Amino acid sequence: MSSTDSATPVLELVDLTKTFPNGTRALRGVDLAVTAGSVHGLVGANGAGKSTLIKCVSGVQPPSEGEIRWKGRPVQWRNPGEVVASGLATIHQHVPLVPTLSALENVFLSEGGPHRMTLSMRERFSALVERLGYEIDPDQQVGTMPIGSRQMVAILQALALGAELVIMDEPTASLSASERLIVLDAVRRLAADGTTFIFISHFLDEILEITDHVTVLRDGRAILDRPTADLDESELVQAIAGRELLAAQRHVAEASEGRETVLEVEQLGAEVGVSEVSFTVRAGEVVGLAGLLGSGRSEILNAVFGADSTRTGTVRVDGHAVAANPRAAVHAGIAYVPEDRVSQGLFVDQPLWKNISIPYLDRFSLRRLLPRERHERERAQRAIEELGIVASGPDALPSELSGGNAQKVVFAKWMHAPTRVWLLDEPTAGIDVGAKADLLGVVAQLAAQGQAVVVACSDFEELLSVATRVLVVRGGRIVADVEAHRTTEEELITLAHGLGSTPREVTHA
Structure with missing residues (x-):
């Protein structure tokens, strides 16, 4: 202009x-x-x-x-x-x-x-x-x-x-x-x-x-x-x-063939948005779901977590089948960071220490019945320090925080728990470049610790900066499975739009 x-x-x-x-x-x-x-x-x-x-x-x-x-x-x-x-x-x-x-x-x-x-x-x-x-x-x-x-x-x-x-x-x-x-x-x-x-x-x-x-x-x-x-x-x-942020370097993982499979998804389906989806994620892998709005990428994560009651197919963690409900998913070690952190990921009128302990409250409770506030506060303070959450303390409300810091609280809910699988839906949406760098660093750290990570993201360049493998989603199906360091943003866009094909396109989807 x-x-x-x-x-x-x-x-x-x-x-x-x-x-x-x-x-x-x-x-x-x-x-x-x-x-x-x-x-x-x-x-x-x-x-x-x-x-x-x-x-x-x-x-x-x-x-x-x-x-x-x-x-x-x-x-x-x-x-x-x-x-x-x-x-x-x-x-x-x-x-x-x-x-x-x-x-x-x-x-x-x-x-x-x-x-x-x-x-x-x-x-x-x-x-x-x-x-x-x-x-x-x-x-x-x-x-x-x-x-x-x-x-x-x-x-x-x-x-x-x-x-x-x-x-x-x-x-x-x-x-x-x-x-x-x-x-x-x-x-x-x-x-x-x-x-x-x-x-x-x-x-x-x-x-x-x-x-x-x-x-x-x-x-x-x-x-x-x-x-x-x-x-x-x-x-x-x-x-x-306030400092020079270099362009994100692609994270090329070590060969994962020898690592154990943590998450197995077979013939996953749902009434809306998911059809015959199968994939695996090994320990230390960051698998990206690349797709356009309405492609079904969010619906896939929702179904894996068991939040969609119409789910069909099989989900296994460490070889054990997981029932189609969020409680079973949490018990199996699946963490879910939803796209809408305000309405789905946080209790905005409750202090940080309550938000952070909610998924595993029984573990902080005496005989799994009586909550112990001191332990909850200690964990919240530790999360604030480890993730660099800018807040006045454990008593701060999520509504008082910036978008990036509120998203870190959603991550903190699962950080000190027996989590094996992370399902992240647009984890950096609506936050600034500094907070994005922090959270993408957390994702890389989770993978380095041997956890399995699945990230749905509409920013393909950002996805390629952290993923080791990318699944392209279109029409509720996985249409391509590519190694992140062997593809480009342009190729992902082409596949997501259904404008072309590559030798790596999934033939059974």
Whole structure:
């Protein structure tokens, strides 16, 4: 996109500082200028200060020091309502729409509720849709929409409120590749029409592709602020991490022929998404599941763990058959890190020490009946130290942690248990590059300890950086089985799309 940095900033932050009552300084004199009609990228590791900055700008929290200028004038917003009325809207990663209402009702929810929709609102809706460049049925219930369409409804809602500047917080983190393109195209179209954006994303390719200017936060400071045209991905990674992160080196495992088979899956099936799946994983192997959205990769992990009651086929750990239920899987030594850590992997309103001990609570209990809190706290503290979880202590809530640290808590649940098999579903989704490196290091460590690891991941480059073998999944079946160091990202993409075949393609799938 063309830069417009020479124009007057529509939003300007001058020496913005935020210090919390406990002494934590989340922002340390941040300067930032957003030019009208531009797309301004904001990136940084989890805990760098992005969330606090958004809260200050959107009126959720007041800054401790410094100044916010809107259209050249200093402002002191008292609440989010004043911010919205001024022309600034925020769209969060988890879109706060009402699922039981239609798209039309959600877009104009602030104008009288669901029972006061008028003909003029339908006309305005049509005009907004045309401006957005994405067709949406005004009468479709939002809860029935794919998440990409819900993002579009949220954008329409912001436009209906008269937003001149829209903050988009990780808008593509949970989207498929095709949905990501739709959102990026909408941002381009609206920016060309004069709407200003602050675009926050962990996907650096998106930042480089769609933004005019980039600000990098680290430790509460803006340590890089430059036109996007002057940057490349390596510079961004170095600025975010505070150290040079070399491209992940492929992990080539030692020959596994002589190692024992830990996990055996034979003719696995389920009513939805899994058909005649068979594979084995030896001790020390990291087997990747590569597939597009809807390919069945997550469903395979779900079925192996026994969370799908319709499962058929056989799962064995160390030669012993495992019944089709999660309790049996845990007892057999299978750990499961789900894709949605918030709703499936954590109890967000319970302290870390309770979260970490839940899978094997009986082992920390007197005679397997009476929990011993001291032992649970000790284990949680050990996990915090070993995994580098940034938290105030075992009593912290998962909801208080950054995405990367919350994901480490999900790993910690299984780290000090008799785990033999790890099932990881998108383990690095929605976290920053530093936390990704930490977690991929944990995966390599688990393999080095002789455990069997299965990783489902939509980022094939990332998958190849840690896997020793890759199974390509399409239509609920395994269509290819390749050694990671003998394949390429391009080949995996070709196989996942069903666009070609290789001599290594699985013939019986």
